[in-house]
Amino acid sequence: MPLNRSGGRxxxxxxxxxxxxxxxxxxxTPLTGSYDVIVCGASFAGLAVARQLxxxxxxxxxxxxxxxxxxxxxxxxxxxxxxxxxxxxxSARQEFGELVVHTPYGISRYELPWTFSTFDYRELCRLLxxxxxxxxxxxKVDGRSGETIHTDRGDVSAPLIVDALxxxxxxxxxxxxxxxxxxxxRGLEVHPDGGSDDLEIxxxxxxxxxxxxxxxxxxxxxxxxxxxxxxxxxxxxxxxLLADDLERPPVxxxxxxxxxxxxxxxxxxxxxxxxxxxxxxxxTAEGIRTAFYFGIKLGDELRAVIEGRHDREAALRNYAExxxxxxxxxxxxxxxQRLLPRLPxxxxxxxxxxxxxxxxxxxxxxxxxxxxxxxxxxxxxKPVSEQEAVPAAA
Ligand SMILES: Cc1cc2nc3c(=O)[nH]c(=O)nc-3n(C[C@H](O)[C@H](O)[C@H](O)COP(=O)(O)OP(=O)(O)OC[C@H]3O[C@@H](n4cnc5c(N)ncnc54)[C@H](O)[C@@H]3O)c2cc1C
Numbered sequence: 001m002p003l004n005r006s007g008g009r010x011x012x013x014x015x016x017x018x019x020x021x022x023x024x025x026x027x028x029t030p031l032t033g034s035y036d037v038i039v040c041g042a043s044f045a046g047l048a049v050a051r052q053l054x055x056x057x058x059x060x061x062x063x064x065x066x067x068x069x070x071x072x073x074x075x076x077x078x079x080x081x082x083x084x085x086x087x088x089x090x091s092a093r094q095e096f097g098e099l100v101v102h103t104p105y106g107i108s109r110y111e112l113p114w115t116f117s118t119f120d121y122r123e124l125c126r127l128l129x130x131x132x133x134x135x136x137x138x139x140k141v142d143g144r145s146g147e148t149i150h151t152d153r154g155d156v157s158a159p160l161i162v163d164a165l166x167x168x169x170x171x172x173x174x175x176x177x178x179x180x181x182x183x184x185x186r187g188l189e190v191h192p193d194g195g196s197d198d199l200e201i202x203x204x205x206x207x208x209x210x211x212x213x214x215x216x217x218x219x220x221x222x223x224x225x226x227x228x229x230x231x232x233x234x235x236x237x238x239x240x241l242l243a244d245d246l247e248r249p250p251v252x253x254x255x256x257x258x259x260x261x262x263x264x265x266x267x268x269x270x271x272x273x274x275x276x277x278x279x280x281x282x283x284t285a286e287g288i289r290t291a292f293y294f295g296i297k298l299g300d301e302l303r304a305v306i307e308g309r310h311d312r313e314a315a316l317r318n319y320a321e322x323x324x325x326x327x328x329x330x331x332x333x334x335x336x337q338r339l340l341p342r343l344p345x346x347x348x349x350x351x352x353x354x355x356x357x358x359x360x361x362x363x364x365x366x367x368x369x370x371x372x373x374x375x376x377x378x379x380x381x382k383p384v385s386e387q388e389a390v391p392a393a394a
Contacts, residue, residue: 052299
């Protein structure tokens with residue numbers, strides 16, 4: 001499979017690669033100007049922040065190196081109630097009331113107390129952006145000096161700056177994370193065509209010594225992948241192996257590093273949200289609803305600054321405290337992530353079986369959902385006309 005370097009990471013080329021929509025060459029006019037808020041990163045976290053600022057009157061600039069929704073960043077599975085709470089139901093592709101867990105010693109079926117849905121990334125981003133009224137520009141963010149963001153198209157500035165750029169935490173003073181030494185997991189998946197009924201995971205050392213494999217069906221495609229909690233374990237071969245075992249071709253690759261340790265929500269007057277703040281949950285690697293959850297809180301804090309209800313220092317303090325208040329829950333999940341793979345396979349299987357009791361599932365999944373509950377989405381902000389807000393490339 002030929003490889004192409006794109007945006008700092010390798011992408012596997014195949015005939016079904018998504019068409020590049022990002023502006024190139026002469027279309028990339030110089031970028032300049034002052035804004036009230038600059039949101040760097042237009043995926044789950046960045047768009048959630050921008051959404052909370054809609055109708056506030058703030059001049060908001062959202063930057064990403066790709067067009068909105070152009071480059072899928074996950075298997076796109078989320079508790080269905082989060083899609084509803086955010087007004088994003090139209091992006092849903094398939095809903096599951098059961099989780100199927102495969103181990104070398106058998107299969108367990110967990111009846112979930114709430115449903116989980118897969119969605120279409122492009123459609124979800126389009127719907128989310130339709131709830132925003134900021135400006136969007138494609139530009140690669142290179143760094144920052146004070147209140148100025150340096151991009152490959154020029155400099156822009158704002159007193160309120162958000163890093164929603166993913167695990168690299170590009171605007172951090174320490175130059176961000178470097179794998180494989182940083183607390184990162186790695187995940188890779190393929191997206192073959194074809195339907196399937198079950199939401200499935202594999203806890204099996206054949207695929208990964210510490211981590212899990214998955215198959216998330218999304219109506220007419222499947223997202224089959226492997227995630228390793230150990231960043232040194234390469235998941236390419238076993239992703240292909242799992243796809244082979246499921247008799248699906250390993251096509252349309254998508255993969256990235258996944259942070260598994262919560263980081264500070266603020267640093268040097270910059271706000272960090274989503275993967276850049278390590279807000280992806282350890283053990284499950286669920287980072288979409290937490291990106292929404294923390295993004296909404298951050299957007300509300302920034303809105304309070306815009307509306308004169310408090311100043312930037314108070315917003316920095318409040319948001320940092322909010323993030324810190326979740327540290328204990330993230331730490332417990334990280335402990336479970338470290339412990340589970342160390343158990344002998346038969347004990348793992350016994351634990352998985354014991355956890356399958358209905359009362360335990362309802363209790364544990366209820367607690368798990370409440371780490372970032374959908375009620376936190378609150379009432380949707382003032383709607384913005386889809387016609388006006390949908391980016392040209394969507
Ligand atoms: C294979 C895989 C499968 C996963 N599946 C799931 C799942 O099913 N459910 C779930 O909840 N979580 C899943 N996750 C985790 C989830 O994808 C992340 O936690 C989530 O994407 C974090 O959202 P974010 O907005 O913080 O960052 P991202 O989604 O990574 O978005 C970062 C954005 O910043 C942009 N960007 C990065 N660098 C620059 C730059 N220099 N200049 C300009 N723009 C830049 C990117 O283009 C991107 O749009 C998965 C992760 C992987 C790797």
